[in-house]
Amino acid sequence: xxxxxxxxxxxxxxxxxxxxxxxxxxxxxxxxxxxxxxxxxxxxxxxxxxxxxxxxxxxxxxxxxxxxxxxxxxxxxxxxxxxxxxxxxxxxxxxxxxxxxxxxxxxxxxxxxxxxxxxxxxxxxxxxxxxxxxxxxxxxxxxxxxxxxxxxxxxxxxxxxxxxxxxxxxxxxxxxxxxxxxxxxxxxxxxxxxxxxxxxxxxxxxxxxxxxxxxxxxxxxxxxxxxxxxxxxxxxxxxxxxxxxxxxxxxxxxxxxxxxxxxxxx
Numbered sequence: 001x002x003x004x005x006x007x008x009x010x011x012x013x014x015x016x017x018x019x020x021x022x023x024x025x026x027x028x029x030x031x032x033x034x035x036x037x038x039x040x041x042x043x044x045x046x047x048x049x050x051x052x053x054x055x056x057x058x059x060x061x062x063x064x065x066x067x068x069x070x071x072x073x074x075x076x077x078x079x080x081x082x083x084x085x086x087x088x089x090x091x092x093x094x095x096x097x098x099x100x101x102x103x104x105x106x107x108x109x110x111x112x113x114x115x116x117x118x119x120x121x122x123x124x125x126x127x128x129x130x131x132x133x134x135x136x137x138x139x140x141x142x143x144x145x146x147x148x149x150x151x152x153x154x155x156x157x158x159x160x161x162x163x164x165x166x167x168x169x170x171x172x173x174x175x176x177x178x179x180x181x182x183x184x185x186x187x188x189x190x191x192x193x194x195x196x197x198x199x200x201x202x203x204x205x206x207x208x209x210x211x212x213x214x215x216x217x218x219x220x221x222x223x224x225x226x227x228x229x230x231x232x233x234x235x236x237x238x239x240x241x242x243x244x245x246x247x248x249x250x251x252x253x254x255x256x257x258x259x260x261x262x263x264x265x266x
Contacts, residue, residue: 009161012130013075055132070253142213143192150196
């Protein structure tokens with residue numbers, strides 16, 4: 001499960017890069033019931049916080065990198081952004097944005113890329129720890145990496161973050177899914193998974209990517225809100241044995257996310 005008691009390597013923040021922040025904000029408000037507010041007194045269309053019942057659950061901002069596609073970026077907690085950026089380079093990855101301060105004393109971040117091309121970020125908190133709520137409907141409940149080389153990705157992330165991994169066979173001979181847990185933590189802190197996907201199934205970019213999984217009380221109802229507000233379902237809703245009922249969705253700008261009603265709450 002994902003918690004707000006952050007430890008090194010655990011998911012701690014997420015934000016969306018969007019071509020039109022106001023359109024994206026309207027979509028996610030309609031789908032998840034999030035509230036929104038410009039961060040730090042910015043005008044509408046700038047970096048905007050998402051809240052659920054007053055608690056920060058993520059953010060959206062304008063695309064800033066040349067050629068970037070709309071996508072969610074997952075941030076992992078680090079006590080030292082500079083050391084993590086160095087570890088990423090030593091492990092064969094790349095630093096897209098060097099460690100930098102956010103605000104006067106919010107924290108430090110770095111934007112990074114793994115050797116297969118999947119983008120992610122790290123957050124070194126100072127005043128601002130990260131998301132205020134997780135693992136409940138309308139919040140981040142899982143993280144997932146689709147990659148073209150599962151073995152190489154596993155080696156990279158265990159080297160950088162010290163994650164422990166556990167492989168499980170997917171039903172029907174669908175391959176192997178690798179479960180991810182922060183270093184020195186038990187299964188109750190398992191926060192995500194990775195799986196190998198052929199490049200031709202990774203969309204137009206054919207590039208590996210991370211995506212968030214959001215909890216829902218009713219996956220089918222949430223999926224209906226996705227399509228009713230201009231989004232698309234690329235899979236489901238379907239029931240996955242041992243997991244729950246889920247749907248793979250894209251928002252109107254093409255950013256992918258998953259909606260999940262966990263087994264036991266159906």
